[in-house]
Amino acid sequence: MTTEGRGLHTRVLDTLGLAITAGEYPQGSVVRTDEVAQRFDVSRTVVREVVRVLESMHLVESRRRVGVTVRPTEEWNVYDPRVIRWRLAGSDRPRQLRSLTVLRSAVEPVAAGLAARHATPEQCAALTEQALGMVATSRGRRLEEYLVHDIAFHRVVLNASGNEMFARLGDVVAEVLTGRTHHQVMFDDPDPAAVTLHVQVAEAVREGDADRAEELTREIAVGALEELDVLAP
Amino acid sequence: MTTEGRGLHTRVLDTLGLAITAGEYPQGSVVRTDEVAQRFDVSRTVVREVVRVLESMHLVESRRRVGVTVRPTEEWNVYDPRVIRWRLAGSDRPRQLRSLTVLRSAVEPVAAGLAARHATPEQCAALTEQALGMVATSRGRRLEEYLVHDIAFHRVVLNASGNEMFARLGDVVAEVLTGRTHHQVMFDDPDPAAVTLHVQVAEAVREGDADRAEELTREIAVGALEELDVLAP
DNA sequence: TGTGATGTAAACGTCGTACTTAATCTGGGA
DNA sequence: TCCCAGATTAAGTACGACGTTTACATCACA
Numbered sequence: 244m245t246t247e248g249r250g251l252h253t254r255v256l257d258t259l260g261l262a263i264t265a266g267e268y269p270q271g272s273v274v275r276t277d278e279v280a281q282r283f284d285v286s287r288t289v290v291r292e293v294v295r296v297l298e299s300m301h302l303v304e305s306r307r308r309v310g311v312t313v314r315p316t317e318e319w320n321v322y323d324p325r326v327i328r329w330r331l332a333g334s335d336r337p338r339q340l341r342s343l344t345v346l347r348s349a350v351e352p353v354a355a356g357l358a359a360r361h362a363t364p365e366q367c368a369a370l371t372e373q374a375l376g377m378v379a380t381s382r383g384r385r386l387e388e389y390l391v392h393d394i395a396f397h398r399v400v401l402n403a404s405g406n407e408m409f410a411r412l413g414d415v416v417a418e419v420l421t422g423r424t425h426h427q428v429m430f431d432d433p434d435p436a437a438v439t440l441h442v443q444v445a446e447a448v449r450e451g452d453a454d455r456a457e458e459l460t461r462e463i464a465v466g467a468l469e470e471l472d473v474l475a476p
Numbered sequence: 477m478t479t480e481g482r483g484l485h486t487r488v489l490d491t492l493g494l495a496i497t498a499g500e501y502p503q504g505s506v507v508r509t510d511e512v513a514q515r516f517d518v519s520r521t522v523v524r525e526v527v528r529v530l531e532s533m534h535l536v537e538s539r540r541r542v543g544v545t546v547r548p549t550e551e552w553n554v555y556d557p558r559v560i561r562w563r564l565a566g567s568d569r570p571r572q573l574r575s576l577t578v579l580r581s582a583v584e585p586v587a588a589g590l591a592a593r594h595a596t597p598e599q600c601a602a603l604t605e606q607a608l609g610m611v612a613t614s615r616g617r618r619l620e621e622y623l624v625h626d627i628a629f630h631r632v633v634l635n636a637s638g639n640e641m642f643a644r645l646g647d648v649v650a651e652v653l654t655g656r657t658h659h660q661v662m663f664d665d666p667d668p669a670a671v672t673l674h675v676q677v678a679e680a681v682r683e684g685d686a687d688r689a690e691e692l693t694r695e696i697a698v699g700a701l702e703e704l705d706v707l708a709p
Numbered sequence: 710t711g712t713g714a715t716g717t718a719a720a721c722g723t724c725g726t727a728c729t730t731a732a733t734c735t736g737g738g739a
Numbered sequence: 740t741c742c743c744a745g746a747t748t749a750a751g752t753a754c755g756a757c758g759t760t761t762a763c764a765t766c767a768c769a
Binding site: 275276277287291294305306307308309310311 | 718719720721722
């Protein structure tokens with residue numbers, strides 16, 4: 244599911260990253276490059292490149308004479324899509340899912356408001372299309388198909404906002420929605436109210452009603468948070 | 477100012493990252509590792525590690541036989557603090573500053589609202605302290621000192637929100653405020669209205685008034701956006 | 710006995726070379 | 740004209756050597 248890239252590098256990176264984010268190496272614990280090289284049966288060159296990437300994510304810190312030490316959670320680059328995926332696959336998924344959903348609840352309403360002002364006709368069409376797709380797949384245990392439309396919908400909104408930082412959260416939202424559908428006990432069918440709200444957001448954006456688009460999206464976010472409260476401990 | 481790390485690696489990474497984000501290498505253009513190694517007078521090993529990091533930021537893509545190609549802007553990991561710093565130092569600073577300020581305007585009000593609910597007494601004290609510091613340095617061309625308090629203030633709010641994703645935006649906000657102060661033509665003294673608002677936010681958080689904290693922070697954000705409209709083209 | 714200077718070794722940092730792999734180009738043949 | 744095989748090229752991988760930093764222990768001195 245995860246290892247999209249080929250090459251030794253990817254395998255080691257994914258395994259180590261997953262292990263670290265899962266807390267297998269507690270904060271401050273030390274990993275030595277030789278050890279890792281031996282454990283994965285790769286050269287130290289490969290390990291060093293992996294370490295450099297983990298270092299760039301602020302997951303670890305490499306210091307001479309002491310080794311590669313795991314940094315405290317608060318310093319991790321939690322916006323890196325890979326870190327997000329690792330953490331959603333790991334043990335503290337509920338906490339992570341909640342953090343991300345709160346972030347969405349802050350960002351997406353504003354993005355929807357901007358989208359209502361800036362969306363191109365093509366984007367409006369795409370939005371309506373995805374909303375209809377959600378309606379069509381909202382019954383009969385077709386969660387997988389629904390998920391595709393849901394992700395596409397939110398991606399279009401974020402892109403249509405015209406703000407680059409919002410647009411780049413598309414991947415984050417995709418990970419959240421995917422994680423929610425796959426990993427969590429979810430209802431058999433999505434909440435009908437949420438489906439309706441999506442259709443209405445598409446409407447509001449098409450009509451250029453920024454306030455309404457923002458408010459409706461806020462309702463979607465509130466719904467998502469409440470759903471999380473019900474389904475997560 | 478930038479090169480905090482030591483070692484050859486950092487120098488090459490910073491230089492290349494800056495060049496790429498500045499658009500010196502247009503999208504799709506190719507860089508060869510041997511070339512870079514020669515240009516910086518380092519071994520290919522060092523260059524490869526740099527490339528791996530740039531690849532992890534989605535700035536470039538490395539493929540056999542073809543070389544290291546620069547990816548389109550839309551795919552960059554723009555939440556990486558280093559990418560942000562590079563771009564703020566580069567040519568499209570105005571656009572970047574605007575994107576980031578819009579992001580702040582979405583996130584910080586919600587964070588302030590949460591902070592009003594969750595802030596510890598220590599955090600409330602820190603908030604008040606920083607707000608007073610802002611007042612004390614708001615006159616007499618003491619922008620540098622003001623900046624320190626401003627950054628600290630917003631960092632405390634984001635941390636006090638209790639949401640990890642918000643907390644990690646502290647660095648982003650710091651970069652934005654620093655970039656705004658250093659790179660941009662700024663008024664000699666900060667806007668008095670903004671200073672007052674910060675004091676009031678500290679009050680609202682202390683009193684646990686979430687709605688007021690949120691609304692006041694929203695006003696700060698609106699002010700920042702308007703200031704940007706005035707000072708940036 | 711306590712404290713500071715000194716030495717040592719452990720780990721990462723850098724380098725050069727050699728080999729492997731795969732994408733692209735080229736040219737010959739059907 | 741089209742297609743396939745081999746040559747070419749640049750990154751991927753591996754290995755071994757040496758350099759550099761620095762935590763830690765040891766020892767000398769007060």
